[in-house]
Amino acid sequence: MCVNVVQFVYSELKDNATEEEIKLLLDKACSLFSGETRQKCVNMVNTYFDMLVSLLTQQLSPDQICQAMGFCASSKQVLSVHPGPLPEGHTKKDKSGSECDMCITVVQYVYSQLKNESTEEEIKEFLDQACSFFPEESRQKCVNMVNTYLDIIVSLLIQQTTPTQLCQIVGFCPNSKKMPSSVHPVPQPKAHIVKSRSGAECDICINVVQFVYSELKDNATEEEIKQLLDKACSLLPWSSKQKCIDMVNNYLDMLVALIIQQLSPDEICQTLGFCPSSIAASPVVTSASHFSKQGIPKVTFGGECEICKNVVQFVYNEMKDKSSEEEVKKLLDGVCNLFAEAERQECVSLVNTYLDVLVPMLLKKYTPTQICQSLHLCPNARATSLPSAPKNVSPKKMADPDPECDFCQSIVKLVHDELKDEKTEAAVKKGLDHVCDLCPTRQKCITFVNTYYERLVSLLLQEMDPNLICKDFLHLCSEGPRGNFECTFCNYALHFIQNQLVDNVTEARVQEVLDKLCDELPEQFAG
Structure with missing residues (x-):
């Protein structure tokens, strides 16, 4: 019906016809139909009159006009934003709802108006223009749709997304x-x-x-x-x-x-x-021309651990005494350009994954080994520096790497190093509360700290060695050969007494602390 109407109008149209003359021709075209078809034609003309006039004055073909209004499926594409055809896909009106129909009609109209290399401003003007062609009761809905999704619609039109695809993306069609x-x-x-x-x-x-x-x-x-x-x-x-x-x-x-x-x-x-x-x-690491080319070796072996250490060392080489967070991030952004091509992608992935953890640790001046072990990119020293097994000892007797032990030691060491000389209960608790922010496996860290919180506070206040805390007090490290019980007890007792005495070293105070010691012993020393 639509194609027949447009063909009739073109056949009767004179040069320089006015809108009124076009309107009369459209009405005359509808009179050629009978029954229900005539009424459908009248409704179509009344609803889309302004759009029909605009498209007819541009001398688009009947097929293009009816496709632009959504009455015909697009067997060939409408004009594209840039030279070349639109992406494949039909533009037949989706019958799932008025919003879908409206969206597709608007997009088809815009495509019909676009010239090669149209600007964003021109596209926005066509979108506004499209809504003006709708009947008054639908016009505001169209305006709201365009205003809400303007930037997205413009972007998708520039990418030559088909009307159906575009309207699916913005949620108006299923x-x-x-x-x-x-x-x-x-x-x-x-x-x-x-x-x-x-x-x-x-x-x-x-x-x-x-x-x-x-x-x-x-x-x-x-x-x-x-x-x-x-x-x-x-x-x-x-x-x-x-x-x-x-x-x-x-x-x-x-x-x-x-x-x-x-x-x-x-x-x-x-x-x-x-x-x-x-x-x-573009790649992450844009330019490294301002970096020292001798700051990092071209890594060719060693995997994540070596890459991590070299990244950290490079940043330290380039850092000033009081570098800001932004300066550290800038150094991290540039470091991967200095790696050999085979390791560059792994470096970029590493920096990308751990950026928010690396920055605060670098600002706190942890060593490359400490940082990379805490990120679990390097094995803990206890797992890498095992002595060779004596010839008469079975390999089964050798200690194996223990992830739970390593994890505990890395967390406790981070808090221990952070405290420095401030060994107050408040400082210890603050350190435990924030240590998980530096840990890539944050949820695991939170669970660990919550489980052992009170004991960790007590043990860290005694300035116990992180290895002893995890092995002898929290029992998270495999036993291996049994340690010397008396030696461990002696270490704990001395730490406890020193912390209790502080500057009040009188005989009476020493006796008081010794009496208190037995009540404060961890369970492995009790009884």
């Missing part, structure tokens, strides 16, 4: 439930993003989408994509986790739809407004 069978993970940038983009939200968004693509299988369902988005947030450092959860919750349907469209991570995050569209995808 999505298909399956990923296309041809979906394969989008090729990843050569380096992951590490705080070199335009803000934390951009970094989080890019990393989340990259993770989803890396885990995505062919024919993944929407539900599977949503599960991967949830999982992605759980893998981020604690400081970024809540931002990630908020982002996924607020943009879940759009994220799923954009991933289904197979847009790249940069395109998705630009579309959602988390990254500026003017910034092209």
